[in-house]
Amino acid sequence: MSTTNRQFLDDLWLSQIQNFPGPIGFRLRFRYWKRRLKALGDGTRIDSGVYLQNPSYISIGANCWIDRNVVILGGPDLSTRRRRAIEVVSSTDPGHVYIGDNVHVGAMSILSGICGGIYVGDDCGFSAGVRLFAFSHHFRFDDEPSNRSCRFGPQVAHDRQSMLAGPITLEENVGVALNAVILPGVWIGQDSFVSIGAVVRSGAYADNSLLAGAPATIVGPRFSQP
Numbered sequence: 001m002s003t004t005n006r007q008f009l010d011d012l013w014l015s016q017i018q019n020f021p022g023p024i025g026f027r028l029r030f031r032y033w034k035r036r037l038k039a040l041g042d043g044t045r046i047d048s049g050v051y052l053q054n055p056s057y058i059s060i061g062a063n064c065w066i067d068r069n070v071v072i073l074g075g076p077d078l079s080t081r082r083r084r085a086i087e088v089v090s091s092t093d094p095g096h097v098y099i100g101d102n103v104h105v106g107a108m109s110i111l112s113g114i115c116g117g118i119y120v121g122d123d124c125g126f127s128a129g130v131r132l133f134a135f136s137h138h139f140r141f142d143d144e145p146s147n148r149s150c151r152f153g154p155q156v157a158h159d160r161q162s163m164l165a166g167p168i169t170l171e172e173n174v175g176v177a178l179n180a181v182i183l184p185g186v187w188i189g190q191d192s193f194v195s196i197g198a199v200v201r202s203g204a205y206a207d208n209s210l211l212a213g214a215p216a217t218i219v220g221p222r223f224s225q226p
Contacts, residue, residue, distance in 0.1 A: 019048045041101060054095075057113070061101035061122070068107045072097055077115040077135060077165075081158045084142050086166030086185025086202045091119035094167070106130060106178075115165045116184050121172035127196075129179040136184055138162040166202060193222045 017028040029046040036055040041062030049069040052058055057074030060066065076095045092098045097113035100122035105111065109130040111118055116134025140150050141162045151160045166185025170176070174188050177196040182188075185202030188209070194200060195212035205211060209218045 018050070021048065038096070047107075057095050058097045058099075060099045061103065063101055064099060064103045064105075066105050067109070067128075070105050070107065071110045071112075072105075073110075073112040073114050075114055077163075079158050081161045081163050082141060082143075083115075083163035083165050084138065086116075086164060088166055088185045088202065088204060089169060089187045090117060090167035091121075091169045091171075092117045092167065100124065100172070112136075113168070115163075116167045118167070119169040121170055121174065121190065123173045124170055124175070126176045127178040127180075130176045131179075131181045132168050133182070134168050134184050135163060135165050138164045171207070191222055 014032065017025065017032060020028055025048060026045050030044065033046055033052065033055065034040045037058050037060060038056055039059040041060060041064065043062050044060055044064040046066045047068045050066050051071045053073040054075035058072055074095055074097045094117045095113060095115060097111055097118045099120045102123045103120055104125045106126045106128040108128050109126050111132045112134060114135040118132055118134050137152050139152055141147050149160050150162050164184045168182055168184070169187045171188065171190035173191050176194040179196065180194045180198045182200045183202060186200050187204040189205060189207030191207055192205060192209040192211065194216065195210065197214065198212050198216040199214035200211060200216045205218060208221050208223055210220045210222045211217065212219045
């Protein structure tokens with residue numbers, strides 16, 4: 001069988017099981033993605049409507065729940081687009097998305113680890129509509145801030161696009177509330193919490209931080225000292 005025909009049958013099968021309801025749907029999707037992801041732990045549920053791009057760059061641990069209509073994107077960016085690389089401590093390889101054990105990714109969330117990579121430690125929890133972008137369009141050229149040829153969006157010529165790239169790391173037991181956004185080049189220490197609607201920009205945030213606002217700042221500790 002040719003590669004094209006094999007891919008067609010694979011896509012056809014995924015279209016049949018992607019939204020299959022109930023326990024049978026969970027079992028079918030687990031078996032499908034177990035053979036295609038870099039790793040998939042026991043007891044993990046992949047809900048209906050989930051989209052996984054470049055699965056060989058995605059690892060999901062045990063006892064996770066990837067909720068409805070979540071999008072997870074991995075892989076390299078091989079384009080020639082201008083970019084600013086943001087240096088920050090990372091716990092995963094570029095382009096890879098690693099999700100630890102006992103993690104819930106809420107419905108309608110997007111985890112885009114393209115180029116920069118995303119690491120999510122054990123026992124993390126995301127509410128609905130959370131967005132993590134390790135690779136994102138920038139609004140202008142850093143080296144030519146007055147150059148109005150820059151365009152914001154993927155459909156224009158690559159030499160007119162400006163990008164930001166940087167890994168995102170969330171250590172163990174980080175919670176991320178409804179509709180929060182985490183941008184390229186972020187490290188958040190363990191036991192921290194990102195509040196509703198926060199926008200976390202590049203930087204390192206200490207363990208046990210409570211982050212709020214847009215742009216987000218540390219407004220106090222998540223847990224008080226004993």
